[in-house]
Amino acid sequence: MDLTDSDITDPTDFPASLPSLVALDAALRCAVCKDFFKGPVLLTCGHTFCSFCIREALSEHKECPSCRKPVSDQSLHRNTTLEEVVLAFLRARPEILTAVKPPELKRKRARSDSSAVAGPSVHRQDEDVEEASDDEVVEYSPSEGERQRSISPRKSKESTPGSAAPTSFVSCPICIEYMPMIELNEHLDRNCAAPRKKFKADEGKLAWQSLLNGKGKAKEKPRLKNGTKKRSPSPPPTRMVKHNYHIMSEKDIRALLTDASLSTDGSKKAMVARHSHFVTLFNANLDTMRPKSRKELIKELEAWEAGKEMDDRQKKKRKEKVEDTKQYEAANQDQFKSMINSIKSRPKPSSSALTTTSAKFALTATDETKGFFDSSPAPSPPKNLKRDGENEVIVLCDSSDVEAL
Amino acid sequence: MSAISTKRLQKELAEIRKGCPAGITLLEADDLAVWFLSIEVLGESVYKGEVFSLRFKFGPRYPIESPEVVFVVDNTHQAPIHPHVYSNGHICASILGSEWSPVLSTSAVCITLQSMLASCPKKERPTDNDRYVRTAPLSPKDARFQYHDDTV
């Protein structure tokens, strides 16, 4: 997936001057993925996570990631009400952002963006687009009535020649697809699919109004209902279970996969991993109001497997441990030398804070040092080993308790 | 990188770029899977005036799995002399191993390490330093530490 910074939504998209909105946005996010709750499930301790996130976390440790109280897969309960709250907030979010952003702030940002700033900066799509259309005047006023009136001055924008779009663009907080803000409502209703019809210009405005004063609610409700009816005409499918794979024969596992119409390729280990991960995907999917099709789940499974294969290959490489320490040191010594040379050959940065320990990094602000870390010493392949791998070394912080290695 | 770890790392990065905790500075994150941060203890401590560098490596299972975190050790960088930090930069801290939780983050790790340094009364290497460094795996994630201090 090709992700850029601009696809990322964050509580600090809201101005710091409105901490209550920052907190609201943060409260609707899962502590594991930092994204909006997707198929939220409630744990017995009272904490809530995305169904997928908690199932992944429980595959490592059977405890709540937040409070460490014990949790089992079976004790998870869908939190449908919270999911509705999240979806309502997602509909409102772009409108709120537009409404609360004072124009002075936007102009200030536009200016600081255009002046070359050393180092990377994070761009947000909504800001960028808003900044792009100079004609757009969003008047800022703290009063509710003012806010409503100030939303979406589309008329002026539509007549702006050369501007990228007639309206603000946003990334869907769920699938990160980039779209006109006004299409987001329907996009969410259609489970992140493309909109059927052209959006009506004031739909988003109505949705926002309905949040502010309850008007337009009549319009919102039937839409939700229709969607639900369409999606679940039959009784909900039953959950899949993970099995005690290690006591099962290869044949049994193949049968399990065939039952689930999954591929039976690969080793027993690969088949077990495939089934187990599919169960996680399948069950997490059941916890969402907008479940994906089986086809989509299988596509996700395949993507996961491809990634896992790559990871496993790297793991193997890393198992080729450093046999000869001296040789290793010698090899690194070469890298040290080339690094020192590369430092010497670079112009000294003007930074006064150039101490020995920060010398290497003080250089990194300049472009010419790009790729500098490609030659950094003591490289270690990506971490990935299981905690109980065969190659483990037991280490004690206190050698009074040292056991034989 | 999986979609989840990528998205989560981008969020953390955006947050860190907006403002690091005091004493922590993002040095480099050109590669989303490898970040460098500098860390120093503010105020009175045995490390007064010293700046250290941390390297974070994130695997495709992050944040379900912990990141690999080491102090950078090379010709210009030293690991802090601390009873839980080996001279090769490896750190014996339970939150990087068995006590990791996916709700933790890069800044949470930095803050924990900062307070680990701040509370150190005396500069000392781990007593088994030499032996560990001699036999240590490339990644501390491949070592099994026994944590003697549950607070880090």
Ligand SMILES: [Zn+2]
């Ligand atoms: Zn989540």
Ligand SMILES: [Zn+2]
């Ligand atoms: Zn909990």
Ligand SMILES: [Zn+2]
């Ligand atoms: Zn979407």
